[in-house]
Amino acid sequence: MTATPATEAAEAAAAGATAAEEGTEAARFHTLLASFEGQPAATAGQGKDAVNEPMIRHWCEAMGDANPAYTGPDAIAPPTMLQAWTMGGLSGHGDRSSAYDDLLALLDGAGCTSVVATDCEQEYLRPLRPGDAITFDAVIESVSPSKATKLGTGHFVTTRMDVHANGELAGTHRFRILKYAPAAKKPTAPQKPAKPAQRPRPVINRDNQGFWDGVREHKLLIQRCTACATLRFPWLPGCNTCGSPDWDTVEASGAGTVFSYVVMHHPPFPAFDPPYAVALVELAEGVRMVSNITGVPYDKVRIGLPVRLEFLRVDEELELPVFRGSEG
Secondary structure, eight states, X not given: OOOOHHHHHHHHHHHHHHHHHHHHHHHHHHHHHHTTTTSEEEEXXXXXXXXXXXHHHHHHHXXXXXXXXXXXXXXXXXXXXXXXXXXXXXXXXXXXXXXXXXXXXXXXXXXXXXXXXXXXXXXXXXXXXXXXXXXXXXXXXXXXXXXEXXXXXXXXXXXXXXXXXXXXXEEEEEEEEEEEEEOOOOOOOOOOOOOOOOOOOOOOOTTTHHHHHHHHTTOOEEEEETTTOOEESSXXXXXXTTOOOOEEEEEOOSEEEEEEEEEEOSSOOTTOOSSEEEEEEEETTSOEEEEEEXXXXXXXXXXXXEEEEEEEEOSSSOXXXXXXXXXO
């Protein structure tokens, strides 16, 4: 049956009316969401710990930040720790408002059941020092209109937290999430079997060429500053202790321990078979490097696990230093 111009016009009008109705409903729903703006997300929250030296030390060690401002009798906390002093830990906080929960429930009911953190902004108004008592208030600052993203369609929710130290405003922390309905996966056409994926190739340049030359000889080489004898890893063009550009190398003994680790489950990556453990290994010489742990199941890797260097032949072109652990 051939459509007539009148039929086509009627169908177009119906489609336009449907789109208009959907737009009106979306605007109505956003008005409801926007009514939560300005309502408290948390009121009179209290940090579970005062600003303290142990947490500052742990943070600096994890970040590799040796700034002298964070140690000594006049120490301050790294400004980027602002949110850390407000976090509730595994037991959580009991001061979150019902308004925030109601907003998230409303979005869940509209199909926006998934959530992803997108970004944060911080403003620092005064340094935090050991002994400062932390309190905070948070407000639902904004809820965006419906946004279509690659993940799906949803709404960005921004909260603003005002952090006080001994009653004085010390900084603000804005945190933004996307509450969204996951996009439907498009069916994919059958594809020809692909060649086995390769592990990523290391980027070799004049600053690290010597390290990879050592790997080819089954040696793990560590740079040593010839001016101050500081060992450094990864390889750098100059000493980050004294600034000297002169260096030689020492060969690592191969002994080490797991200083920290993560178990990779997602996202999957070509040539890797999750789950697998990636560790920050502290070598016997005192430097640390990131590498895979072999020889033990991923769920048996632990901080302090003794490991021993070995070289893994990945393919015909690539060999990598890894560390073998022992369950015993």
